[in-house]
Amino acid sequence: MIIPMQKYSFLVYHKEYSNFLTDLQELGVLHVIEKKTEITDDINKKYQLLNSIDKTIKTLEKREIEKSDNVFNTDVLKIIDEIMHKEKDLIELQQDLAAAKKKLIYTEPWGEFSINTVSKLNEQGLFLRFFTISKKKSNKQLLSNYNAEIISENKSHINFIIFQNDNKHLNIDANEVEQPKITLSELKKQIKEIEEKIEHINNDIDNFAKSSIPLIKKERDIIAANLKYHEVILNTRSSAQEKLKILEGWVPDSKRNETELFLKSSDIFYAVDYATDKDNVPILLKNNRFSKLFEPIGKLFSLPAYSELDLTVFFAPFFMMFFGFCLGDAGYGLLFVIGAGLYKFKAKKELKPLLSLIQILGVATIIFGILSGTFFGVNLIDANINFLTNYKNLFLNPDNMFNLALVLGAIQIVFGISVKALNKMKQYGLMSSLSTFGWLIILLGSAIYAALIKLEYIAINNIILYSILSIGGFLVVFFSDVEISIPARIGKGIWDIYSTVTGIFGDLLSYIRLFALGLSSAILGFVINDIALQIFDSAPIIGPVFFVIFLLLGHGLNILISSLGSFVHPMRLTFVEFYKNAGFAGGGKEYKPFSRVINSK
Secondary structure, eight states, X not given: OBOOXXXXXEEEEHHHHHHHHHHHHHHOOOEEOOOSOOOOHHHHHHHHHHHHHHHHHHHHHTSOSOOOSOOOOOOHHHHHHHHHHHHHHHHHHHHHHHHXXXXXXXXGGGOSOOHHHHHHHHHTTOEEEEEEEETTTOOHHHHHHTTEEEEEEOSSEEEEEXXXXXXXXXXXXXXXXXXXXXXXXXXXXXXXXXXXHHHHHHHHHHHHHHHSHHHHHHHHHHHHHHHHHHHHHHTOEEETTTTEEEEEEEEEGGGHXXXXXXXXXXXXXXXXXXXXXXXXXXXXXOOOHHHHTTHHHHHHHOXXXXXXXXXXXXXXXXXXXXXXXXXXXXXXXHHHXXXXXXXXXXXXXXXXXXXXXXXXXXXXXXXXXXXXXXETTEETTTSOOGGGGGGGGGSOOHHHHXXXXXXXXXXXXXXXXXXXXXXXXXXXOHHHHHHHHHHHHHHHHHHHHHHHHHHTSSOOOHHHHHHHHHHHHHHHHHTSOTTSOHHHHHHHHHHHHHHHXXXXXXXXXXXXXXXXXXXXXXXXXXXXXXXXXXXXXXXXXXXXXXXXXXXXXXXXXXXXXXXXXXXXXXHHIIIIIIHHHTXXXXXXXXXXXOOSOOOOO
């Protein structure tokens, strides 16, 4: 549900404006209407500072250390600046360490030698050349012909040097490499020094993480609140030679009483107007405990427009069912419910709604896993389990699951069209919704007619079907657009019949993905079990160990892959098929009150 908004306009004397804004920010209910103003350099700098602080907080929170309760009052901005410099130094040192270790791989095969001695030999006309050759190509004759000395070798290559009296090119079937520029001992010393510097910087950052996070977050909130204050100043209009300040904003209906009490105590002149369809009204959603868990999913696409219905409460049950259908394994669902439930005890408050959502999706997975008879990849329909013998007729075979996917799709499509009809009636009146109601008559009437015929409840003829199609068709053709002429309506209505019929069939076929994903998850689970059993029988002692390891890794990977698909595809069915049939427009912007309470990113 979208909470209604009232538009408040304030007229404040310029000398009282600063105090008024401070009190208004403390109240934290007004979503300020933004004007087309140019952002100042000062505000841009504050945004950059906030971005730096957010990065610093994330850096410190990633540190797996025990937090200290001892918070020292000091210059927070200096702490942030110091941490940022240390992070920059840390990145540079890590790059230097990677480069040094790469040099070590190149230098180590040549062992320890004096570069100074090599230089002196070169001055005396004795040159040292470095070569590497594949063991497949090397032979004793080749090495003895060139006065070669083997320095080291590994499984595939031999590293050797050749002494010669001149620096001429040697025609030898080996790869010449450049002489190391630094000795092995010096290089190892460099690596050790870099590692010590990295350790020292990490210790410093760990110390900041132990004690400074609350202080930095507090400073961030102060800067963010100050930034909001200056943004409101930018969105204030002046009148009467700068003597009067005019501010406009939106207040939710649920916050109206406390706003009125504040304004009466402040003795501020104000006016209140209700929102209209032409206003760009911010959106604040209010849903029940179940639907509220699905709000983040809806926001991934868009918030609804102010004048339309919030579809969260309508798509939430379908999304839950579709996720369960796609994953379709009762064992996996059980893991979701138990795992998320256990993690709730130590999770942060902001994560608990997400964990509750995972549990709900887990419950749906258990239900559809039971329907299809799948438990950790085991097909319960074919399994020889005694206590399930009397219940096997309750399981749905693949053909039944295929039909169920289409039935659920048809229900959501018709439900979406029903929502569209109500949405149109709410926004534009009954006349504008008659065309959509016509489609409901055609679809529902035809479905009921077909069901009655199939069940042989009553003996009816085709006149009833023709009547249903005629009434629905009349509404579709003559009320497709009530603002145009009758001939134009007829043409538009005929086109709507063609596009809607083809669209509905296309949408319905999209729901086959529910069956396909559920089947693929079950097959992959079955294959994992089958391979694991072969491993179990392969060896008397090691077999059972690898059996357990393979099951854990295999089913873990299957859960990750299948869960991703089980989330993405129901989301696609929601945002494309359901939203389209429900006539969802979207484009709403989130309600963000002018407040001192600022959430860190």
